[in-house]
Amino acid sequence: MYVAFGNNIVDSNEIKDTIEKxxxxxxxxxxxxxxxxxxxxxxxxSINTKVLNMIIEEECNLDDLTEDELFEEYLSLAEEISTEIEDLLPEEAVLDIKAYKWDESENAIKLIIAIAHEDLKESKMRDIMKRLATQVE
Structure with a gap:
């Protein structure tokens, strides 16, 4: 799918490939x-919890965390790491990222990311994120 991005046209498949690579x-x-x-x-x-565990273990012992604490740590760390994606995008890009689920069957944290041109108002991004959140599992 092609998306208008400021004065440019961006292919969503190219961005997808860039993120995964x-x-x-x-x-x-x-x-x-x-x-x-x-x-x-x-x-x-999604990001595998093994990746997150390696980062968490640099600061504390996983066994010292309750399941709730680990869940919160996974979500916040996944969101924090996902901000690195901004470096792979056009300079005018702004992101909104929301981690929403720990899928224990896949050992992964699931997130939604919305990417827009910097001219888009922040309130519109929040509305879009709300819409996207209703579309996932």
């Missing part, structure tokens, strides 16, 4: 059509 994230689904806009890219992502 340069990060630990896997693209579950291209959700760009689900935004119902022609100027926003959106993806459902």
């Amino acid at each position: 340069n990060t630990e994230f896997k693209i579950i689904k291209d959700m760009s059509k689900g935004t119902k806009r022609d100027d926003i890219l959106a993806y459902n992502l």
